[in-house]
Amino acid sequence: MAPLISLPASAKPVNDVPLRYGAIVYPGFQALDLFGPLDALNTLSLSYPLSLSVLAESLEPVSTKPPGTLGNQEADFGQTIVPTHTFADAPPIDVLIVPGGFGVRIPENVAAAIAYIAKVYPTLRYVVTVCTGSILVAQAGVLDGRAATTNKRSFVNMTALRSQVNWVPHARWVVDGNIWSSSGVSAGLDIIFAFMSEMYGEEVADTISDILEYERHKDAAWDPYAEKYGL
Amino acid sequence: MAPLISLPASAKPVNDVPLRYGAIVYPGFQALDLFGPLDALNTLSLSYPLSLSVLAESLEPVSTKPPGTLGNQEADFGQTIVPTHTFADAPPIDVLIVPGGFGVRIPENVAAAIAYIAKVYPTLRYVVTVCTGSILVAQAGVLDGRAATTNKRSFVNMTALRSQVNWVPHARWVVDGNIWSSSGVSAGLDIIFAFMSEMYGEEVADTISDILEYERHKDAAWDPYAEKYGL
Numbered sequence: 001m002a003p004l005i006s007l008p009a010s011a012k013p014v015n016d017v018p019l020r021y022g023a024i025v026y027p028g029f030q031a032l033d034l035f036g037p038l039d040a041l042n043t044l045s046l047s048y049p050l051s052l053s054v055l056a057e058s059l060e061p062v063s064t065k066p067p068g069t070l071g072n073q074e075a076d077f078g079q080t081i082v083p084t085h086t087f088a089d090a091p092p093i094d095v096l097i098v099p100g101g102f103g104v105r106i107p108e109n110v111a112a113a114i115a116y117i118a119k120v121y122p123t124l125r126y127v128v129t130v131c132t133g134s135i136l137v138a139q140a141g142v143l144d145g146r147a148a149t150t151n152k153r154s155f156v157n158m159t160a161l162r163s164q165v166n167w168v169p170h171a172r173w174v175v176d177g178n179i180w181s182s183s184g185v186s187a188g189l190d191i192i193f194a195f196m197s198e199m200y201g202e203e204v205a206d207t208i209s210d211i212l213e214y215e216r217h218k219d220a221a222w223d224p225y226a227e228k229y230g231l
Numbered sequence: 232m233a234p235l236i237s238l239p240a241s242a243k244p245v246n247d248v249p250l251r252y253g254a255i256v257y258p259g260f261q262a263l264d265l266f267g268p269l270d271a272l273n274t275l276s277l278s279y280p281l282s283l284s285v286l287a288e289s290l291e292p293v294s295t296k297p298p299g300t301l302g303n304q305e306a307d308f309g310q311t312i313v314p315t316h317t318f319a320d321a322p323p324i325d326v327l328i329v330p331g332g333f334g335v336r337i338p339e340n341v342a343a344a345i346a347y348i349a350k351v352y353p354t355l356r357y358v359v360t361v362c363t364g365s366i367l368v369a370q371a372g373v374l375d376g377r378a379a380t381t382n383k384r385s386f387v388n389m390t391a392l393r394s395q396v397n398w399v400p401h402a403r404w405v406v407d408g409n410i411w412s413s414s415g416v417s418a419g420l421d422i423i424f425a426f427m428s429e430m431y432g433e434e435v436a437d438t439i440s441d442i443l444e445y446e447r448h449k450d451a452a453w454d455p456y457a458e459k460y461g462l
Contacts, residue, residue: 031273035266042262042295045308052308061313064273077276077283080313082292102235186445211384213415213456225444
């Protein structure tokens with residue numbers, strides 16, 4: 001059967017690229033933080049033999065709804081995703097994707113995720129965070145002394161949780177060493193395409209973003225939201 | 232507890248707005264088609280008492296992976312979402328969201344979804360489609376003689392499945408009567424914000440898109456992908 005998509009000849013060969021992805025989920029993760037990057041990679045996986053592990057504290061399905069009394073108790077609106085592995089049973093991975101969300105605000109809700117990040121980080125090739133996902137990576141202690149960004153509306157409150165990080169208020173995304181961190185929610189699309197460009201080739205990233213009909217921001221300094229939220 | 236977000240005073244009152252949402256899923260739906268609109272609505276549900284039913288043929292979790300031999304058999308990359316109701320047991324809803332995806336290409340994979348759309352349409356206030364989701368609505372027979380758009384890369388092949396529709400090749404989204412259809416994948420974000428603006432207020436849509444740090448396209452005629460894909 002013909003492949004669903006064809007990549008340009010400049011696409012990097014399969015033996016040169018990261019193939020094994022993991023994504024963390026916890027109650028109250030932000031859906032687009034996760035599914036923006038993952039849908040770009042879903043599409044890339046039509047041409048590269050990528051694998052994805054969806055990692056959580058247990059194998060119970062995980063909801064986007066803000067946990068406990070954090071959300072609107074009069075609403076019943078969320079989506080539930082099925083993990084493939086627990087943190088304890090996670091297979092080896094090359095790239096860890098860490099979404100943010102309101103669930104980050106409850107320490108016991110994300111303690112297992114933070115512990116897993118601290119443990120697995122030395123074995124990873126790259127970490128990609130979206131929104132307040134960088135707060136979890138920071139709390140794992142692996143961002144101390146490094147530059148990173150996060151959600152702009154929650155910037156002041158959230159970055160106070162780990163002041164040892166060089167938090168960058170004005171950036172769509174920041175790369176420091178092997179940790180790629182992006183601004184809020186939809187910035188996850190821009191960082192994953194920047195990451196894809198670096199790892200698989202610029203024409204590959206353009207091909208996939210065209211398929212997603214997404215006009216991506218290619219300038220990591222583009223950030224109107226820093227000003228909008230008073231940073 | 233203080234609400235997680237506050238809407239502007241111009242937000243329309245709760246008794247004037249659609250509250251009950253449904254979203255269709257089937258094997259091989261495109262993740263961002265679904266989670267772009269739903270994450271905007273997740274955020275809106277922090278201020279309005281919205282409900283969401285995730286509807287499928289059965290209650291078995293549903294994967295984004297292209298079904299059968301359609302996808303890359305060397306990859307293992309997808310996400311699995313849990314339905315809340317079957318098509319047979321769906322509760323009353325005001326707005327039906329229909330995502331596209333490669334799964335649309337296999338008739339038996341989407342026959343139950345098409346039959347449900349045909350049955351439920353007369354009871355709905357609105358339908359919002361993303362990408363090739365409009366092809367399912369068209370196949371349900373409720374778009375005949377009306378204007379709609381769809382994914383641009385698949386436009387020629389997909390629109391041939393229902394030529395009785397006035398398919399619009401150059402549009403980010405199209406509204407005809409109570410059916411709102413958008414172009415491919417990330418266009419789902421633009422159409423849901425346009426819909427939100429119309430239903431809940433323009434400042435509400437701007438507030439939510441700012442929280443998602445998404446620079447939305449407000450012009451329904453914006454569509455560089457029509458030319459890119461030779462339409």
